[in-house]
Amino acid sequence: MARTAGSHSDITGPRVLKAALQLFARHGFAAVSMRQIAAQVGVQAGALYNYIPDKQTLLFDLMRTHMEELLSAWQDEAGADTAPARLERFTRFHIRYHLERPDEVFVSYMELRNLTPDNFSVIEALRRRYEDQLEAILRDGAQSGDFDVPDPKVATMAVIAMVTGVTTWYRTAGRLTVDEVQEIYWQMVRKGVSA
Amino acid sequence: MARTAGSHSDITGPRVLKAALQLFARHGFAAVSMRQIAAQVGVQAGALYNYIPDKQTLLFDLMRTHMEELLSAWQDEAGADTAPARLERFTRFHIRYHLERPDEVFVSYMELRNLTPDNFSVIEALRRRYEDQLEAILRDGAQSGDFDVPDPKVATMAVIAMVTGVTTWYRTAGRLTVDEVQEIYWQMVRKGVSA
DNA sequence: AGCATAACTGAACACACGTTCAAATCAATC
DNA sequence: GATTGATTTGAACGTGTGTTCAGTTATGCT
Known part of the structure; x- marks a missing residue:
């Protein structure tokens, strides 16, 4: 059970981590913005905060x-x-x-x-x-x-x-x-x- | 000749480079602001541009x-x-x-x-x-x-x-x-x- | 003392930042 | 097909960014 209606955070969550990893590796942590990560995932920046605290x-x-x-x-x-x-x-x-x-x-x-x-x-x-x-x-x-x-x-x-x-x-x-x-x-x- | 009145850029110039080097080494290029470098030199951010293009x-x-x-x-x-x-x-x-x-x-x-x-x-x-x-x-x-x-x-x-x-x-x-x-x-x- | 110029300030520019949140949208269940 | 709740949007928040520049201050020379 656990997961109910309208859920596919189990897809987006890992994608956030993967996108962040790639971008951090390529450009460095400080040089990468949350909006860049969001863009790579195909989502708005605010949505990232469903998966990470900061x-x-x-x-x-x-x-x-x-x-x-x-x-x-x-x-x-x-x-x-x-x-x-x-x-x-x-x-x-x-x-x-x-x-x-x-x-x-x-x-x-x-x-x-x-x-x-x-x-x-x-x-x-x-x-x-x-x-x-x-x-x-x-x-x-x-x-x-x-x-x-x-x-x-x-x-x-x-x-x-x-x-x-x-x-x-x-x-x-x-x-x-x-x-x-x-x-x-x-x-x-x-x-x-x-x- | 060359240098004339009111000049001591030969003091500040090297200090800018040294401060930038220290801060870049400590925190990383992207994480260091021009204002931080200026503060370490004891000067306002605008003054840095007498010594570096960008x-x-x-x-x-x-x-x-x-x-x-x-x-x-x-x-x-x-x-x-x-x-x-x-x-x-x-x-x-x-x-x-x-x-x-x-x-x-x-x-x-x-x-x-x-x-x-x-x-x-x-x-x-x-x-x-x-x-x-x-x-x-x-x-x-x-x-x-x-x-x-x-x-x-x-x-x-x-x-x-x-x-x-x-x-x-x-x-x-x-x-x-x-x-x-x-x-x-x-x-x-x-x-x-x-x- | 007065002048010329180098050095610096302080404010402003346009834009980007991380983060928040009410509202809208979506997908699964009944 | 309506309901429910997870998911996402889109705008806004306050703050900080690199850089420019007119105006002010400091310095060395005559």
Whole structure:
């Protein structure tokens, strides 16, 4: 039941989020107006407020959803194994997952400045939880002697930055497949932390 | 001669650029108003237009200046040598130069979307020229057998993303000196491209 | 002291912003 | 086909935007 007469908010709602995500990714949060989002959905600006409380919360929800889904997807993929095996899985997962969601990634990495302090803290904590996954792998590998990583925290930031960077240049129509990119990056990561 | 009575635009002018750079870095180009910049300079908004043609050109000039100075600084530092030696010099230079100019780097990497197409092309070309410096080093090293780099273009993007990433987490008051950071990253880069 | 000019103010321009809300419209149920 | 309530419109709100410019102030030179 729940839904009764004249309802199709279950269609418009997702379309609002998708339009906002696309426009934020393309032009930046501050440069996109509610009227632009509404136009992309094919609706007047006022109608958006049936689906979102305000523009700030819209941005926050997009970013929170992305980070939570990222963490959840990694939990599904992660598993007990040697540090090198887990590092390879993390590297390939990160590249694949991020290349499949360029808009979400772009917004989540570029619009942190436009979050209110409270919202920023939440997203920052989620990001930190994800980075901790990699840091734990590097620490384990360092302890077992598989890796030579003098500073796991710095190495974590270095590896994350490197693999996230694919999103800035990779084009589906380009000369490389995602598999090829994963392989190239994995070899660089593997050697970069090797003992 | 040139300058005559009542002139101190040579004081206000640079202050406008500096204030704009700081505010753009902190809040983003689109989120900063001309009145905010003027307030930081201690002047009314109209006075800014003695020093800049418009907001877009202000952003463009900040980015162009940064990229040109970056290229020029590297030209001063680059020199003939083996590929590994040049790669080490590039890595250390890039980290030091970028950590010394966090605002310029932030703006130049984050506000590309807010440039008009013409201005974007100019900045993109300058960025490309800088990346080409690294790519040439990697190609030379691959040819000489010093490096194992199956795809120099991709390796260039990977190394650039990795070393540029320091600007997102490094804090002067933190536990590491710039020298220590340079050393950690250089070891990762060195191993990552090693044969 | 007076002049020339650089520097700046303060108000105005037209337009766009996020958000609200009464009224109109729509689609499903009876 | 009438009723009901979800959905959307369209106008309005107060505020802020980048930019212009006539008028005022400040500075350095003679």
